[in-house]
Amino acid sequence: MGSKYWNPRTETMPRPELEKLQLAKLRQLVNTAYRNSPFWRKKLDESGVAPDSIKSLEDIKRIPYLTRDELNQSQLSQPLFGDIMSINTADAVRYHQTSGSSGKVPLRILDTWRDWEWVSEAWCYGMYGFGVRETDVVYLAYGYGTFIGFWGAHYAAEKIGALTIPSGGLTSEERVQRIINLGVTVLVCTPTYAIRLAQVAAEMGIDLARESQVRLTIHAGEPGPSIPATKKMLETAWGAKAGDFPGMSETGGSTAYECSEQCGGLHIPEDHYIQEVIDPDTGEPLGYGQRGELVLTSLGRMALPLIRYRTGDLVERVESSFCSCGRTFDLYRGGILGRADDMKIVRGVNIFPSALENIIREFNEIEEFQIIIYKEKDIDQVMVKVEPKPDLDPNTYPGLKANIADQLNRAHRLSFNVRIVDTGTLPRFELKARRLKDLRDQPNATLE
Amino acid sequence: MDCTEKTTQMEVKVKQVYDLLKELSQVEDFPAIRYNAQRALGTVWQMVNHLSLDYE
Numbered sequence: 001m002g003s004k005y006w007n008p009r010t011e012t013m014p015r016p017e018l019e020k021l022q023l024a025k026l027r028q029l030v031n032t033a034y035r036n037s038p039f040w041r042k043k044l045d046e047s048g049v050a051p052d053s054i055k056s057l058e059d060i061k062r063i064p065y066l067t068r069d070e071l072n073q074s075q076l077s078q079p080l081f082g083d084i085m086s087i088n089t090a091d092a093v094r095y096h097q098t099s100g101s102s103g104k105v106p107l108r109i110l111d112t113w114r115d116w117e118w119v120s121e122a123w124c125y126g127m128y129g130f131g132v133r134e135t136d137v138v139y140l141a142y143g144y145g146t147f148i149g150f151w152g153a154h155y156a157a158e159k160i161g162a163l164t165i166p167s168g169g170l171t172s173e174e175r176v177q178r179i180i181n182l183g184v185t186v187l188v189c190t191p192t193y194a195i196r197l198a199q200v201a202a203e204m205g206i207d208l209a210r211e212s213q214v215r216l217t218i219h220a221g222e223p224g225p226s227i228p229a230t231k232k233m234l235e236t237a238w239g240a241k242a243g244d245f246p247g248m249s250e251t252g253g254s255t256a257y258e259c260s261e262q263c264g265g266l267h268i269p270e271d272h273y274i275q276e277v278i279d280p281d282t283g284e285p286l287g288y289g290q291r292g293e294l295v296l297t298s299l300g301r302m303a304l305p306l307i308r309y310r311t312g313d314l315v316e317r318v319e320s321s322f323c324s325c326g327r328t329f330d331l332y333r334g335g336i337l338g339r340a341d342d343m344k345i346v347r348g349v350n351i352f353p354s355a356l357e358n359i360i361r362e363f364n365e366i367e368e369f370q371i372i373i374y375k376e377k378d379i380d381q382v383m384v385k386v387e388p389k390p391d392l393d394p395n396t397y398p399g400l401k402a403n404i405a406d407q408l409n410r411a412h413r414l415s416f417n418v419r420i421v422d423t424g425t426l427p428r429f430e431l432k433a434r435r436l437k438d439l440r441d442q443p444n445a446t447l448e
Numbered sequence: 449m450d451c452t453e454k455t456t457q458m459e460v461k462v463k464q465v466y467d468l469l470k471e472l473s474q475v476e477d478f479p480a481i482r483y484n485a486q487r488a489l490g491t492v493w494q495m496v497n498h499l500s501l502d503y504e
Contacts (some may be wrong), residue, residue, distance in 0.1 A: 002476055002477045005479075006479050006480050007480040009478070009480075121480070121484075124480065124483075159487055160479075161483060
C-alpha cells in the first residue's frame with residue numbers, strides 16, 4: 001500500500017480547491033440545520049442569517065457562536081435530546097453522552113449510521129497517517145461505555161483492517177498481560193492510563209519497552225503527547241511513538257491528528273471541519289501564530305449540527321508548511337495547549353496544568369503528582385504533591401523537592417510549596433486525570 | 449412485472465454494486481477508497497446471501 005495519507009485526494013488538495021469544498025459542505029450543513037433543527041432555525045432567524053445568504057467562507061462569521069451552555073439548556077428544557085437535533089430518534093443508530101469529567105451536566109448525543117461511519121472515517125485520517133496498518137494488532141484500553149471515548153478509534157482500526165481487540169472490564173494487570181501475550185503493536189488509551197499501565201507493568205516486573213511489541217501509542221481525551229515531557233515519558237516507557245489525537249463528544253470524530261513525521265503540530269482535517277481561532281475574551285478572530293480559543297464547525301456530522309462551537313480549548317494555528325509531510329492542512333503547533341477554563345490565576349500569575357505537567361514530568365523520579373490551590377491567611381498558595389517512584393532512595397528526597405520547586409518557581413515567578421508524599425497516596429486514573437484541586441472557596445478543606 | 453422478475457432485477461443491481469466494490473477494494477494508492485470499499489463489500493454480501501456469492 002503506497003500512500004502515506006488515508007485520503008490522498010483531500011489531504012493534499014490545493015487550498016483554493018479545499019476552501020471551495022468547505023464552502024459547499026458549509027452550505028449543505030446550514031441548510032440541513034435550518035430545515036430540520038428548531039434550535040438552529042430560531043438562532044439563524046434571530047441573527048438574520050438566511051441559509052442561502054452563505055455565499056463565501058467569510059459569511060460563516062455572520063453566524064453567532066454556539067456554546068456548551070446553549071447545548072445543555074436545549075436538553076434541560078426539552079429532555080432528552082433538546083431541540084438542536086436535526087433528526088428524529090428513530091433515525092439514530094448510536095447514543096453517547098459526555099463523560100462528565102469536567103463537572104458539567106452530561107450532554108446526550110445521537111448519530112445516524114452515516115454520521116457514525118463519518119466518526120470512524122475522521123479517526124482513520126489520524127491512525128493511518130500515524131502509521132497504523134492492516135498488519136497491526138490494536139488494543140483499546142478503556143471502558144467501552146456510553147462515553148464516546150475511543151469507539152471511533154475502534155471502528156477506524158477495523159476499517160484499516162487491523163486486528164482490533166477491545167478490553168472493557170479488565171484490570172490493569174490483565175491488560176498488561178494481554179498486551180504482551182497477544183502481540184499488541186498499537187495501544188489506544190488516554191495518556192494518563194498509558195502511564196498507569198506502565199507503572200503497573202513495572203510492579204509486575206515487566207519492562208514494556210523490551211517485552212511488548214507495541215510500536216505506536218495513540219492518545220486522546222487530554223493533552224499528553226503534545227506536552228513534550230509527557231511525550232518523552234510515554235515513548236520511553238513503551239519503547240514506542242506516542243501520538244496525540246484530540247477530539248470531543250460534541251464532534252464525534254478526531255478534530256486534529258499527529259502524523260508519522262511528529263513535527264510538533266497536529267493536522268486539522270480541513271475537508272471535514274472549518275476551524276477558527278478567536279480571542280476568548282473578545283470573540284475576535286486571530287491569525288496564524290496567535291494563541292486563542294478553538295471554534296469548530298463540523299462538516300461531517302448532521303444529526304447534531306455543530307456550527308461555530310466554542311470549545312474552550314486553546315490552540316495556536318500554523319500553516320501547512322510547518323510539517324514536511326506534504327499535507328495541505330493547517331496545524332496546531334503544540335496541539336491543544338490547555339483549556340481556557342482550566343487556567344487558574346494565583347497572585348496574578350496564569351497557571352496552566354499542562355505547563356506544570358511539562359515541568360514535573362521532566363523528573364523521571366516522579367510516579368504521580370497533584371496540584372492544590374488553596375488560601376492561607378487569605379493569600380492564594382499553590383502546593384504540588386509529588387509521589388516518588390517506589391525504588392527511589394529517600395535520601396534523595398530533599399534534593400528532588402528543592403529541584404522541582406526551583407524549576408516551577410523560575411518558570412512562573414511564583415513560589416510553589418512542594419511536598420513529597422508516600423508511595424500510593426495519590427489518586428490513579430483509568431480515563432482522564434484530574435490532578436488539580438482548587439480549594440480557595442473551601443477554607444476549611446484539608447490539604448491531606 | 450411479477451414479483452420474481454422484480455426480485456431478480458434487484459439482485460442484478462446488487463451484484464453490479466458488489467462487482468464494482470470488489471474492483472475498488474483492490475485500489476492501491478487510495479486507502480480511504482480501498483478500505484471503505486472492503487467494508488462496504490462485507491455489507492453488500494449480506495444483501496444477497498442467498499446467492500452465495502464468493503466472498504474474497
